[in-house]
Amino acid sequence: MSRIGRITTLLMAVLREIFDESAYQRFLALSGMASSRGAYARFMREREGTKLRAPRCC
Amino acid sequence: MSKILQILIWGAVFLAGLLAVATIALHRGEQINAMWLVVAAVCTYALGYRFYSKFIAAKVLALDALRATPAERLENGRDFVPTNKWVVFGHHFAAIAGPGPLVGPVLAAQFGYLPGTLWVLAGAVFGGCVQDFVILLFSVRRDGKSLTKMAKEEVGRVGGFVAYVAVISIIVILLGVAALIVVNALKSSPWGTFTIAMTIPIALLMGIYLRRLRPGKVMEASALGFILILLAIWGGQWASQNPAVAHYFTLTAPTLAILIIAYGFAASALPVWLLLAPRDYLSTFVKLGTIALLALGIIAIRPTLHMPALTRFIDGSGPVFAGKIFPFAFITIACGAISGFHSLISSGTTPKLISREIETRMVGYGAMIAESMVAIMAMIAACVLQPGTYFAINSPAGIVGAAPETAAATISSWGFPVTAVEMQSLAHVVGEQTLFNRTGGAPAFAVGMAHIFSNSLGGQAVMALWYHFAIMFEALFILTVLDAGTRVGRFMVQDALGHIWEPAGRTSWYPSILGTSALIVGAWGYFLWQGVRDPLGGINSLWPLFGISNQLLATVALCVATTIVIKMGKARYAPVTLVPLAWLVSVTFTASYHKVFDRNPRIGFLAHAQQLGASAGGTSGRLIFNDRLDTLVTGVLIIMVALILVESGLEWIRVLSGRKQAEVREAPFVTTRFATEEQA
Numbered sequence: 001m002s003r004i005g006r007i008t009t010l011l012m013a014v015l016r017e018i019f020d021e022s023a024y025q026r027f028l029a030l031s032g033m034a035s036s037r038g039a040y041a042r043f044m045r046e047r048e049g050t051k052l053r054a055p056r057c058c
Numbered sequence: 059m060s061k062i063l064q065i066l067i068w069g070a071v072f073l074a075g076l077l078a079v080a081t082i083a084l085h086r087g088e089q090i091n092a093m094w095l096v097v098a099a100v101c102t103y104a105l106g107y108r109f110y111s112k113f114i115a116a117k118v119l120a121l122d123a124l125r126a127t128p129a130e131r132l133e134n135g136r137d138f139v140p141t142n143k144w145v146v147f148g149h150h151f152a153a154i155a156g157p158g159p160l161v162g163p164v165l166a167a168q169f170g171y172l173p174g175t176l177w178v179l180a181g182a183v184f185g186g187c188v189q190d191f192v193i194l195l196f197s198v199r200r201d202g203k204s205l206t207k208m209a210k211e212e213v214g215r216v217g218g219f220v221a222y223v224a225v226i227s228i229i230v231i232l233l234g235v236a237a238l239i240v241v242n243a244l245k246s247s248p249w250g251t252f253t254i255a256m257t258i259p260i261a262l263l264m265g266i267y268l269r270r271l272r273p274g275k276v277m278e279a280s281a282l283g284f285i286l287i288l289l290a291i292w293g294g295q296w297a298s299q300n301p302a303v304a305h306y307f308t309l310t311a312p313t314l315a316i317l318i319i320a321y322g323f324a325a326s327a328l329p330v331w332l333l334l335a336p337r338d339y340l341s342t343f344v345k346l347g348t349i350a351l352l353a354l355g356i357i358a359i360r361p362t363l364h365m366p367a368l369t370r371f372i373d374g375s376g377p378v379f380a381g382k383i384f385p386f387a388f389i390t391i392a393c394g395a396i397s398g399f400h401s402l403i404s405s406g407t408t409p410k411l412i413s414r415e416i417e418t419r420m421v422g423y424g425a426m427i428a429e430s431m432v433a434i435m436a437m438i439a440a441c442v443l444q445p446g447t448y449f450a451i452n453s454p455a456g457i458v459g460a461a462p463e464t465a466a467a468t469i470s471s472w473g474f475p476v477t478a479v480e481m482q483s484l485a486h487v488v489g490e491q492t493l494f495n496r497t498g499g500a501p502a503f504a505v506g507m508a509h510i511f512s513n514s515l516g517g518q519a520v521m522a523l524w525y526h527f528a529i530m531f532e533a534l535f536i537l538t539v540l541d542a543g544t545r546v547g548r549f550m551v552q553d554a555l556g557h558i559w560e561p562a563g564r565t566s567w568y569p570s571i572l573g574t575s576a577l578i579v580g581a582w583g584y585f586l587w588q589g590v591r592d593p594l595g596g597i598n599s600l601w602p603l604f605g606i607s608n609q610l611l612a613t614v615a616l617c618v619a620t621t622i623v624i625k626m627g628k629a630r631y632a633p634v635t636l637v638p639l640a641w642l643v644s645v646t647f648t649a650s651y652h653k654v655f656d657r658n659p660r661i662g663f664l665a666h667a668q669q670l671g672a673s674a675g676g677t678s679g680r681l682i683f684n685d686r687l688d689t690l691v692t693g694v695l696i697i698m699v700a701l702i703l704v705e706s707g708l709e710w711i712r713v714l715s716g717r718k719q720a721e722v723r724e725a726p727f728v729t730t731r732f733a734t735e736e737q738a
Contacts, residue, residue, distance in 0.1 A: 014148035017141065018346075019276040019339055030135040040273030044331040048565075050137050054406040055229065055546045057156040057399045057539075 020047065068108065075101025082175060085367060092361045092438045095175055099434045103427045106183035111191060111423040118623060118631040119195050121416045126730040128201045129413050138202070140413035140732075143420055150408045151425040152342050154190070154400050155349070157500075157536045158393025158608075159433035161239060164499035164506075165601060166390045167440040167448065168378040170368040173387045174437050181388070181395025182430035185638035189612060190400045191422035192619045192635060197405035198412050199724045205405045209618050211723045212625065213706050220702040221614050222550075227695060228399065228607040229547045230578070233322070234585025235604045236536045236543075238596050241314045241586070242498035243529055248307035249298035249489050249522075250529045251314070255307065256290035257337070257534055258321070264336035279336065280343040287344070287534075291526050298489060308491075315590045318540070319583040325541030326548050326575040334541050341538035348531045352435050355510040365441035365448065370472065377453035378497070379598045380660035385649040389605030394433025396638065398611025400426065414732060439506030440499075446476025447484065447493075451502045454595030455495045465494050489522035497595035500536075504528035547578040588684045598660065599688060602653055606692060609646045610699045613639060617706040624710050625720045643703065650696045654689050663689040 001009070016022045024035075024043050033039040078098035081090060115121045132138040141149075166174035197203055203211075206225065210218025244251045263286070264279045272278060297303045309317070325334050374382035379390065393399070404422060412418055440448060449469045450458075458465040462478035469476050485493045488508060493501065508524035516524070549565060551574045556563015562570045589596025616639035623632050656662030659669040667685035670678045712718035 010142070010144055013142060014145045015277060017145045017149050018152045018342060019280060021274060021276050022145075023136075023139075024274040024276075026135045026139065035273050037270060037273055040269060041331070043274070044269075044335065046136065047335075048330045050407075054153070055225075055399065055402045055543065057154045057158065057393065057397065057403055 023047070068105070071101050071104050075105060079176075079179075082367065083172060087366075089362050089364060092356060092363055092442065095171070095363075095434055095438055096356065098175070099179060099431060102179045102183060103430065106187065107423060107427060110183060111187065111419050114188065114191065114423075114634055115416070115419045118628055118634050119192065121195070121419065123414065123416050124729055124733050125199075125415050126728040126732075127198050127412050127415055128409065128725065129411055130730055130732070131725070131728055132201065132410075137407075138410045141411040143413070143417040146408060146411045146413075146417065146421050147425055149411065150403065150421050151428050152346065153403045153407065154393075154397075154425060155345065155429050155432060156393060156399075156539050157236060157239070157532060158397060158399075159429055160436045160503055160532065160535075161499040161601075162391040162394055162605075163433045163437040164440040164503045165378050165452070165597070166387050167365055167437060168369060168371050168376040168452065169383055169387055170366050170372070171363055171437055171441045172367040173372070173383050174391055175434065177387055177391055178395050178430055178433045178437065181391070182426060182433075185612075185641070186394075186396035186400065186430065187423040187426040188634060188638060189396055189398075189615055189619065190404050190426045191419060192623075193401045193615055194404040194409055194412070194422035195415070195418040196619065196622050197409040198415060198418055201725050202409040203405065205401050205615055205618065208405065208622075209614060209702070212618055212621050213702065213709060216705045217614070217618065217702050220698045221611075221618075222554075223698050224398070224607070224611045224614050224695070225402065226547065226550055227691070228604075228611050229543050229550075230581045231585060231600070231604045231607050231691070232399075233540055233543045233547070233578075233582035234589065235597075235600045236539050237315070237318050237322070237582065237586040238589035238600060239498040239500050240318060240533050240536050240540075241311050241590060242496060242595070242597070243500040243504070243533060244309070244314055245311045246308055246491055247298075247529075248304040249294040249526050250533070251307040251309055252297040252303075253287075253290045253294040253526055253530045254533045254537070256293070257287060257340070257530070257537075258333070260286045260290065261333055261337040261340060264340060265332045268336065269331050276339050277343075280339045283336070283340040284343055284347075287340070287530065291523060291530055294526055295489060295522065311590045312587075315583075315586050318537075319579055319586065321537070322540055322544045322583070323575055323579045326544040326579065327571055330545075334545060337534075338538055338542060341534045344531055344534055348527075349432055349435075352439070352507060352510065353431075355507075355514045356435060356438055359510060359513045361438065361442040361510060361513070363438070363441040364444050366445070369445070374658075374661070377449060377457045379601060380658060381602070381649075381652060381656075385645040385652070386602065388645045389602055389609055389649045391433065392605050392608040392612075394430050394436070396609070396612050396642070398608050398613070398615055400429075401611065401615035414730065436503060439503050439510060442506050442509055443502065444476070445474040446470065447481070447505070448502055449474050450476050450481050451493050451496050451505065452499065453495065454497050454593070454598070456593040456595065458495070460495070462492070462494055487518060487521050488525035490525075495595070497597050499597070500529065500532045504532065544575065544578050544582070547581075548574045551577055588687075591680070592684075594660070599653075599663070599666075599685075602649060603688060603692065606646055606649055606653065607695055609642050610695050613642045613646060613699050614702055616642065617702050621706050621709055622722055624713055625722045627720055629714060643699075646699070647696065650692050653692055663692070 027043045078094050081094045129138050129140040206221040209221040264283045267279045458468040466478045507528040511524040512521040589600050616635050619635040659666040663685040667682045670682050713720045
């Protein structure tokens with residue numbers, strides 16, 4: 001892969017992590033569920049107990 | 059690369075940095091280009107990262123490339139996930155970058171560009187970056203434990219309790235001040251208010267899109283939300299020019315305060331997917347894009363700084379906030395130099411994502427450098443304004459007068475010429491009714507940012523759009539901190555109450571949700587209300603209070619860090635954390651003393667209360683109560699931190715004198731599989 005391609009891939013990985021898309025994919029893989037309204041609802045409930053308890057800086 | 063070439067390159071970086079720092083420090087009476095600040099910052103950060111952080115990593119912390127991190131050992135696919143270092147870096151930066159590094163430097167610019175800039179550079183390299191780095195590493199070595207847990211285990215029970223109180227206090231004060239900044243930015247501004255009001259239905263739409271239409275497609279929803287926000291900015295212009303609509307969005311400060319308090323309560327009590335999470339994503343999307351855009355804009359136009367290096371207000375008589383450079387410049391700029399709040403992030407989500415111990419240097423030290431660079435950009439945005447304009451925007455009516463002519467005359471008499479006509483013209487260009495007395499830092503930053511953006515793209519014709527883009531960016535940023543902070547505060551209160559009465563600790567039990575949300579919103583809402591009703595604009599008393607509480611939390615973090623360093627048997631390297639700790643103690647204790655006991659009523663809470671008592675007016679009783687409350691809050695915080703300092707000091711003496719065995723509570727050593735994978 002070209003250098004620009006690698007940087008783009010890395011940038012997308014950063015954004016997917018920041019925007020919780022990677023976390024959702026991991027959740028689906030762990031729970032063996034396919035993406036759906038119900039799966040996303042469960043994911044959000046789980047996130048509330050973890051990431052959303054973390055403070056956001058000033 | 060050969061050793062000689064390396065020496066030559068780093069020698070050149072050092073010389074360039076030295077030249078830039080000398081230029082910004084020694085130039086008097088003539089304007090300098092903003093690029094000198096950028097060069098000084100880039101060289102300082104490069105040297106700090108290459109040499110100082112490497113020294114800390116090798117000698118003080120002895121980072122171990124073979125030691126498995128909790129992300130690897132406790133990997134569960136949820137909290138503990140070994141993650142690429144650049145991904146963790148981006149994630150950590152997104153979590154630590156808030157409105158603080160944008161607002162603090164703008165307020166501190168009243169001293170001139172020099173004090174704030176030097177503090178941002180030195181404070182970050184020797185303080186903030188070190189704190190974030192060491193706390194991150196110590197949390198990684200303790201299974202990702204939080205600062206409060208580390209304080210309890212390594213320092214003692216008092217340490218744990220103090221850390222908890224400091225965290226709750228800082229959250230409450232921060233949220234009150236943050237809300238006040240939004241109120242001051244939006245009052246009497248139908249355009250800004252319309253745009254921000256629209257972000258609520260946009261976030262709700264995003265929530266429904268994510269939940270019902272395209273589950274999990276957050277970037278897609280955020281991009282869509284961003285387009286809708288741009289439409290809302292454009293629509294705001296229409297709203298402000300249509301008297302029937304503008305009427306509903308032209309709000310006074312008290313009305314805005316009530317609406318924001320109601321919003322904070324709703325965001326805390328509503329399901330997270332509906333409002334809070336989508337707003338958070340949208341805010342991050344706008345934040346990362348705008349910061350990048352601002353950096354490009356500064357490099358593209360290389361603006362001239364009109365603010366002098368030092369102003370006459372270094373004597374403590376500043377209109378933005380009262381007090382001398384020492385200690386007030388150092389508590390006004392917290393995020394960007396050193397922020398205790400970061401220690402919560404460094405001991406929160408981030409340590410659970412780090413896959414190799416050696417990466418804590420890049421993530422902890424490196425992300426703080428990026429945050430500090432944001433503070434330098436904010437300083438530039440404030441200092442590209444003509445000083446007269448800067449002071450007209452940031453000075454409260456209580457100091458310069460409410461009438462435009464009076465305010466302009468007062469500011470001109472300080473040696474910063476400005477006229478009411480010029481300010482009216484500027485207000486017209488940015489689509490506002492007035493720019494006088496718009497305290498809080500956000501409007502001044504927005505005007506500076508609009509100036510930089512419009513010079514890069516679109517010219518003066520689109521300055522109003524850029525200004526409201528900047529206001530939207532700041533307000534969105536701040537409101538996200540507000541709703542997330544309220545929720546975090548609610549969880550903390552629920553956790554604490556759960557120890558007393560079990561049902562109160564249930565995070566899904568609605569009576570507890572409503573009660574604890576009301577408690578947290580009521581607490582920060584009180585500070586907001588106090589600021590809104592303050593004739594001096596509120597920022598004068600509340601921002602220093604926020605700065606003090608934030609730096610006191612940094613004091614707690616550095617106490618924990620120093621204790622651990624000593625217990626690791628590295629007492630000779632303890633100055634790495636001890637020196638910034640000593641500096642913060644001197645700054646915060648001096649600032650607290652002045653805020654409570656200073657005889658100048660603009661600085662000291664008690665003197666202000668006494669002055670109000672002497673001039674018995676209708677609202678004096680409430681204002682006197684506020685002053686006494688602020689005194690109490692400052693006093694409690696200082697006593698708490700004094701306790702942890704004493705407890706830490708005693709622990710250091712016990713360990714150093716051999717009366718107590720030096721023992722750290724690290725997780726057992728396990729060899730990482732990544733090292734063998736790398737070798738293979």
